[in-house]
Amino acid sequence: MTEFIITIDGPAGSGKSSTAKLLAEKLGATFLDTGATYRAATLAAIMKQADMKDIGALEKIIDDTNFKFDSTPGQMTVKIDEKDCTEQIREPEVTQAVAFIASVPSLREKLVKIQRALAARHKKVVAEGRDQGTVVFPNADYKFFLTANSQQRAKRRSAELTAKGHKINLDQLQQEIEKRDHTDKTRDTAPLVPAAEAVIIDNSEITLEQTVDEILKHIEI
Numbered sequence: 001m002t003e004f005i006i007t008i009d010g011p012a013g014s015g016k017s018s019t020a021k022l023l024a025e026k027l028g029a030t031f032l033d034t035g036a037t038y039r040a041a042t043l044a045a046i047m048k049q050a051d052m053k054d055i056g057a058l059e060k061i062i063d064d065t066n067f068k069f070d071s072t073p074g075q076m077t078v079k080i081d082e083k084d085c086t087e088q089i090r091e092p093e094v095t096q097a098v099a100f101i102a103s104v105p106s107l108r109e110k111l112v113k114i115q116r117a118l119a120a121r122h123k124k125v126v127a128e129g130r131d132q133g134t135v136v137f138p139n140a141d142y143k144f145f146l147t148a149n150s151q152q153r154a155k156r157r158s159a160e161l162t163a164k165g166h167k168i169n170l171d172q173l174q175q176e177i178e179k180r181d182h183t184d185k186t187r188d189t190a191p192l193v194p195a196a197e198a199v200i201i202d203n204s205e206i207t208l209e210q211t212v213d214e215i216l217k218h219i220e221i
């Protein structure tokens with residue numbers, strides 16, 4: 001039986017993942033990275049050389065693939081047909097292809113089912129994504145929406161990617177982030193908007209710890 005669900009939504013690079021991880025750690029809760037489900041479905045499609053425009057084929061891939069998501073304290077580990085793909089789902093090739101899968105209602109429905117089933121396995125959940133407070137867990141106990149300006153977000157992503165050895169053009173990264181925001185905000189299914197009752201936090205000028213402290217001020221558990 002779930003004790004509480006806290007949702008943290010927001011655009012790419014808004015610090016959702018780091019915030020959700022630290023918050024989960026402080027509350028002794030499980031961190032649910034729902035972007036990983038979209039990334040895993042995309043990587044499975046790439047590995048199986050699917051036609052990325054063929055929705056029927058993509059539906060079948062999601063149904064037939066053995067996805068295993070496990071929430072460990074630092075991150076969510078991902079296995080696709082028993083192969084550990086935790087790192088591979090973060091590769092730029094997947095990041096570039098994921099928006100299409102995330103825009104198709106029938107594919108989202110399947111992944112939302114997986115996300116709810118994952119949450120149901122845990123008592124205390126901090127779920128992070130784009131639509132957690134609006135669609136996936138509308139009855140969540142607390143809802144937050146993080147934002148930051150696109151320049152800050154590009155800098156954060158750049159630091160992450162550089163640390164992994166990727167070569168980065170900061171301007172290009174900022175443009176990609178703005179393009180992805182636009183796609184995420186204007187899609188018909190589960191667009192990236194704050195839930196009506198979500199607390200909105202702009203963390204462009206505050207640290208990760210300050211963001212988590214701000215969230216904790218709103219929580220009574």
Ligand code: DC
Nearest residue numbers: 034035036038098099102129130131
């Ligand atoms: O947070 P992320 O970069 O790992 O997300 C990967 C993609 O999945 C991104 O294009 C947005 C999409 N996504 C979504 O549509 N809904 C979610 N709940 C989580 C991610």
